[in-house]
Structures are given as C-alpha cells and as structure tokens.
Amino acid sequence: MTRAQLFFKAENFQRVGAFKFRGACNAIAQFTPEQRSRGVITFSSGNHAQAIALSARLMETPAVIVMPKDAPAIKLAATRDYGAEIVLYDRYTEDREAIGRKLAEARGLTLIPPYDHPHVMAGQGTAALELIREAGPLDVLVVCVGGGGLISGCATAAKHLLPKCRVIGVEPEAGNDVQRSLREGRIVHIDVPQTIADGAQTQHAGEHTFAVMRALVDDVVTVSDAQLVETMRFFAERMKTVVEPTGCLAAAAVMHGVIPVAAKRVGVIVSGGNIDLQRFSALLFPPA
Ligand SMILES: *Cc1c(COP(=O)(O)O)cnc(C)c1O
Secondary structure (H helix, E strand, O other), X not given: OOOOEEEEEEHHHOHHHEOHHHHHHHHHHOOOHHHHHHOEEEEOOOHHHHHHHHHHHHOOOOEEEEEEOOXXXXXXXXXXXXXXXXXXXXXXXXXXXXXHHHHHHHHOOEEOOOOOOHHHHHHHHHHHHHHHHXXXXXXXXXXXXXXXXXXXXXXXXXXXXXXXXXXXXXXXXXXXXXXXXXXXXXXXXXXXXXXOOHHHOOOOOOHHXXXXXXXXXXXXXXXXXXXXXXXXXXHHHHOOOOXXXXXXXHHHHHHOOOOOOOOOEEEEEEOEOOOOHHHHHHHHOOOO
C-alpha cells in the first residue's frame, strides 16, 4: 500500500491498553517512601488515569484521579476497577489542572500530570527504544501528539540511537496546537478541539515537552477524523486488531500519504486501543 516497510509498535496490546503505563510506572517508581505512603493524584482524559491507577495499585500507593464527566465509559469503569478514587469535572467549563493542584496540596499527594513531567516523558520513550531494538534502523519514526509526552520520549530515544532518523508528529486537524507552536516558536493555546481523537484533545503542549519537541521533532503533520476512521477500519479488517481513534493518528498519516515514506523503513507507534465496541461500531457504521 505505501511501498515502504512499516514496523508497528502495538501499544494497544500494552497493559491498560495504551503506552501510558510506561510513563506512569516510571514516575511512581521514583517516589520516596514518604510520597509513596501519601499517594499520587492526576488529571486525565482516560488512558493516563488507568495507567496511574494500575501502577499505583502494583506499587501499593493510593491514587486519586480527576476525570472528565464525559470520558468514555470503558475508561471510567476501568479506572474505578483498578481501585482508584475518582473526582469528576466538566471539561468544557472547569480547569482540571487547578482542581488537581488544590487536592494535591490539601492531601499531600504527589501530582503526576499526563505528559509534562520528565519521568513520564522518559517512560513513554521506552516504546521507541523497544521498537528500534526489535526492528533495527529506521529512516522515519511517526508518533501521535497530544501534549507531547510520548513523542518527546520517543524522539529522545530515537535520535540517540539513530541520529539520522526523522521523527514526525501527527495531530488531529482540529487540534494542531503543537504544529502551530513549533512553527511560531512558542506554546500556542487552543480551545478544546472537536475531534474523535479524544487522547489528543489537549489545548497546549507542556513546558518540558515543548522544549524537547523543539529540539528533536523534525515536523508535525495533521490528519482528518475521516482518515482516522478509515485507518480504524483498516486495522480491524486487515490487521485484525482494535485501535482507538487517537491510536490511529500516526498510521493514518502514513497510509494516506501525508508523510512520504516510499522505499523507507518506517516506525509507526500505535498508541492505544481503548474504545468501547458501541462507539467503535458507531464510528465505522454511522447512523444514516
Ligand atoms: C495520551 C495519548 C496520546 C497522546 O500522548 P501525549 O503524550 O499527550 O502526546 C495518544 N494516544 C493515546 C492512545 C493516548 O492515550
């Protein structure tokens, strides 16, 4: 299809169904015994919440998760099942970061944000590290971008191991704040983008992630929601695997020719697979 060799890193098969387990685990593993006894808090649109909840349970530390009321049901249920305490908020009117900081201070919890944290970024980078160790040299590495935690870790690993490898980010068309930020040389803030890629509905990059992306990411491109749905269909029908819309960003850019890849060895991070079947089928077979 692409006249390239594609190597997929299937993080939809990762524990909790997305790469976020890597960063959450690494961040909590660095806690002091004092931090571990008080617990961890985070705010998240879903996958990071589950990752923190499971990592906290494995490392026997309490977890509080601030989640949007309209997060996918499967993500709310999974987070609760991992034993975390959930605090709900309205993502269109309330500021999750402010809520998180207030609770953290009141209860002495350590806040681990979804992307803008060095230990989180480093953990996410192990996805690229493993892919390169397994697949060998790559000419291009393609990674989806929300707040930039995954791509900044992956770019750090890739550029260290393969200095000539190009690292390309992919955002949803409606939420291209990082593309604009890199072009303008400052962190651009946008309204909550309307896209089916709920893992990439971030409004701005982080201080840490922006600095790393600016230094190491070669370009950021965008894809449409329709292209994401086509890619979900491809994964289901041809590759027999369920990928959530955000998880399709990198593959969609490659398969729709947004990134030229002919004759190249290309790493594609498939970032996650958490989508309930009802939403999955509604996206593939929209009601007339
Ligand atoms: C969080 C998430 C992203 C975006 O990752 P960032 O580190 O915020 O750039 C992409 N895909 C999935 C499945 C996610 O859960």
